Amino acid sequence: MTQKKIGDVVLNVQNISLRFGGVKALTDISFDVREHEVRAIIGPNGAGKSSMLNCINGVYQPQEGSISFRGRTFRHMNSRQVAEMGIARTFQNLALFKGMSVIDNLMTGRNLRIRSGLLAQAFRNPFGIGGAQKEEEAHREFVEHIIDFLEIQAHRKTPVGQLPYGLQKRVDLGRALAMEPQVLLLDEPMAGMNLEEKQDMSRFILDVNDEFGTTIVLIEHDMGVVMDISDRVVVLDYGKKIGDGTPDEVRSNEEVISAYLGTSH
Numbered sequence: 028m029t030q031k032k033i034g035d036v037v038l039n040v041q042n043i044s045l046r047f048g049g050v051k052a053l054t055d056i057s058f059d060v061r062e063h064e065v066r067a068i069i070g071p072n073g074a075g076k077s078s079m080l081n082c083i084n085g086v087y088q089p090q091e092g093s094i095s096f097r098g099r100t101f102r103h104m105n106s107r108q109v110a111e112m113g114i115a116r117t118f119q120n121l122a123l124f125k126g127m128s129v130i131d132n133l134m135t136g137r138n139l140r141i142r143s144g145l146l147a148q149a150f151r152n153p154f155g156i157g158g159a160q161k162e163e164e165a166h167r168e169f170v171e172h173i174i175d176f177l178e179i180q181a182h183r184k185t186p187v188g189q190l191p192y193g194l195q196k197r198v199d200l201g202r203a204l205a206m207e208p209q210v211l212l213l214d215e216p217m218a219g220m221n222l223e224e225k226q227d228m229s230r231f232i233l234d235v236n237d238e239f240g241t242t243i244v245l246i247e248h249d250m251g252v253v254m255d256i257s258d259r260v261v262v263l264d265y266g267k268k269i270g271d272g273t274p275d276e277v278r279s280n281e282e283v284i285s286a287y288l289g290t291s292h
C-alpha cells in the first residue's frame with residue numbers, strides 16, 4: 028500500500044450497546060476512525076456489523092453509548108442529519124432505482140447539494156432561471172466526473188436494472204460519491220461478486236480514498252477480502268469486539284482465529 032497521511036480521529040464510537048428485545052446485537056462497542064483511513068469492520072454472520080453501521084448512520088438508536096463526529100457528540104441522530112454532516116453509505120441490498128439510468132441514479136445522490144429547484148429560483152428572481160440551470164449543469168458535470176472515475180461511461184444511459192450485479196454495485200458507490208461525503212460507509216461492497224469484480228471494487232475503493240481523500244468504513248464478512256485494503260480492522264463476534272488493530276495484528280489474534288475457525292468462513 029502506498030504511504031499516506033492518516034489524520035486525527037473523525038469518528039468516535041463510544042460504548043455502544045444495542046438490543047432488539049432479548050437479542051443483544053451490540054455490547055459495549057468502542058472504536059475510532061481516523062481521517063483518510065480505510066477502516067474495516069469484519070465478523071462472521073450475525074456478528075453485528077450491519078447493526079453497527081446502522082447506529083453510525085442514524086437508522087438504529089442504540090440504548091447505550093454515543094457517537095462523536097469531528098468532536099461533536101450525538102446520542103440520537105436521524106439519517107438525514109448524518110448525511111448532511113457528510114457521511115454517506117451504500118447498502119448490502121442495493122438501494123438503486125432499477126428503472127432509471129445510471130446518470131439519473133447518480134443525480135439522486137446530488138439531492139442534498141441542490142440548493143434550489145428551478146421553480147424556487149424562478150419565484151425568488153424571475154430572471155434567475157439561468158442561475159438554476161447553471162446549478163443543474165454543474166451537478167451534471169460533477170456526476171459525469173464520477174462516471175469517468177468509475178469507468179462506467181459506456182453505461183451512462185442504461186437502466187441500472189439491466190447492468191450486471193458488479194456494475195450495479197459500482198453505480199451504488201457512485202451514488203454515494205455524488206454526495207461528496209467526508210466519510211463513506213460501505214456495507215459489504217464486494218458481497219456476491221466474482222474474483223475479478225472484487226479486485227475491481229477493491230481498486231476503486233482505494234482510488235476513492237486516495238484521490239478524493241475520503242475516509243472509508245467498510246463492513247465485510249470475508250476476512251481475506253479486506254485485509255489488503257484496510258489500514259485497521261475491528262473484529263466483531265456475537266455483538267462483542269474481539270479484535271482491533273492492523274491487519275497483521277488481527278490475523279494473529281487468537282480470539283479472532285477461533286471465531287473464524289468456528290464458522291464456515
Ligand SMILES: Nc1ncnc2c1ncn2[C@@H]1O[C@H](COP(=O)(O)OP(=O)(O)OP(=O)(O)O)[C@@H](O)[C@H]1O
Binds near residue numbers: 050071
Ligand atoms: N431489526 C432487527 N430486529 C431484530 N433483530 C435484529 C435486527 N437487526 C439485527 N438483528 C439481530 O442482531 C444480530 C446482529 O445482526 P447484524 O445484521 O447486525 O449482523 P451482521 O454481522 O451484519 O450479519 P451479516 O453478515 O449476516 O449481515 C443478529 O442476531 C440479528 O438477528
